Amino acid sequence: MICKFGVGLDNVDVEYAKNKNIYVERTIGTNTNAVAEHVISLIFADAKNLYSSIKSVKENKWIKLTGSEINGKVLGIIGFGSIGQETAKLALNLGMEILAYDIAEIKVDSDMKNSDLFNIASIEEIIENSDYLSLNVPLTNETRNLISEKELEKMKETACLVNAARGGVVDEKALYHALNNKSIRSAYFDVFSTEPPSKGEPLLKLDNFILTPHVASRTVESETRTCKLSASIVADRIKND
Numbered sequence: 001m002i003c004k005f006g007v008g009l010d011n012v013d014v015e016y017a018k019n020k021n022i023y024v025e026r027t028i029g030t031n032t033n034a035v036a037e038h039v040i041s042l043i044f045a046d047a048k049n050l051y052s053s054i055k056s057v058k059e060n061k062w063i064k065l066t067g068s069e070i071n072g073k074v075l076g077i078i079g080f081g082s083i084g085q086e087t088a089k090l091a092l093n094l095g096m097e098i099l100a101y102d103i104a105e106i107k108v109d110s111d112m113k114n115s116d117l118f119n120i121a122s123i124e125e126i127i128e129n130s131d132y133l134s135l136n137v138p139l140t141n142e143t144r145n146l147i148s149e150k151e152l153e154k155m156k157e158t159a160c161l162v163n164a165a166r167g168g169v170v171d172e173k174a175l176y177h178a179l180n181n182k183s184i185r186s187a188y189f190d191v192f193s194t195e196p197p198s199k200g201e202p203l204l205k206l207d208n209f210i211l212t213p214h215v216a217s218r219t220v221e222s223e224t225r226t227c228k229l230s231a232s233i234v235a236d237r238i239k240n241d
């Protein structure tokens with residue numbers, strides 16, 4: 001059997017495994033909070049200019065940039081599953097307005113449903129109106145290059161694109177042009193099409209592109225939950241075999 005440490009099965013050939021009678025499982029929900037918190041920290045990092053500020057001080061400069069507040073800003077979420085919904089909960093508590101889209105019917109608890117700050121929207125409305133746009137979809141044939149030139153052109157000039165889902169969901173060539181031409185403000189990613197990116201990767205040369213090394217799910221708490229759940233999945237499988 002294969003038990004994936006996480007939810008994304010895009011790096012497991014599930015069809016092939018099925019044909020070989022290899023049982024494939026995943027640890028649903030154990031890293032949800034960790035990734036949602038990481039998305040929020042990427043949003044804060046952008047709003048408070050953390051990267052440029054820390055860099056300036058380390059270079060013995062003292063550049064005092066003016067940041068912004070995330071309270072009152074619109075957070076669009078494409079892919080409103082576990083991580084999308086948890087991110088929305090955290091963001092609502094910070095006073096952000098949420099626009100959510102999912103390919104499946106969205107079901108949320110009554111607190112969120114009744115909040116004036118929560119709305120279900122079309123993908124187009126989200127792209128056009130978000131100050132922060134967070135992608136929380138799996139990588140599939142439908143979501144590959146979900147955000148490409150056409151979508152980037154429609155985003156606000158002040159918008160920040162956040163991708164803690166999978167590399168490949170954003171067309172990175174189109175993103176380079178959008179960031180280089182400042183047609184969007186910034187992009188904060190935790191994932192990339194090739195991990196690690198190649199040395200000459202043009203996006204890494206831009207100050208308005210920030211990449212963390214696929215660490216969103218890596219918290220002590222999340223890894224403990226994931227280890228426990230995968231061990232119990234394996235044990236159950238052995239017991240039932």
Ligand SMILES: NC(=O)c1ccc[n+]([C@@H]2O[C@H](COP(=O)([O-])OP(=O)(O)OC[C@H]3O[C@@H](n4cnc5c(N)ncnc54)[C@H](O)[C@@H]3O)[C@@H](O)[C@H]2O)c1
Binds near residue numbers: 079081083217
């Ligand atoms: N950066 C990290 O460390 C990290 C960690 C965990 C998960 N992830 C990524 O985040 C993704 C989401 O995780 P989750 O736990 O929320 O999964 P989930 O299955 O709970 O949610 C995914 C949601 O995306 C929706 N969706 C699928 N295709 C779509 C489309 N074409 N358009 C709009 N919505 C679509 C699904 O209906 C579902 O509601 C994972 O598949 C994985 O790729 C990244």
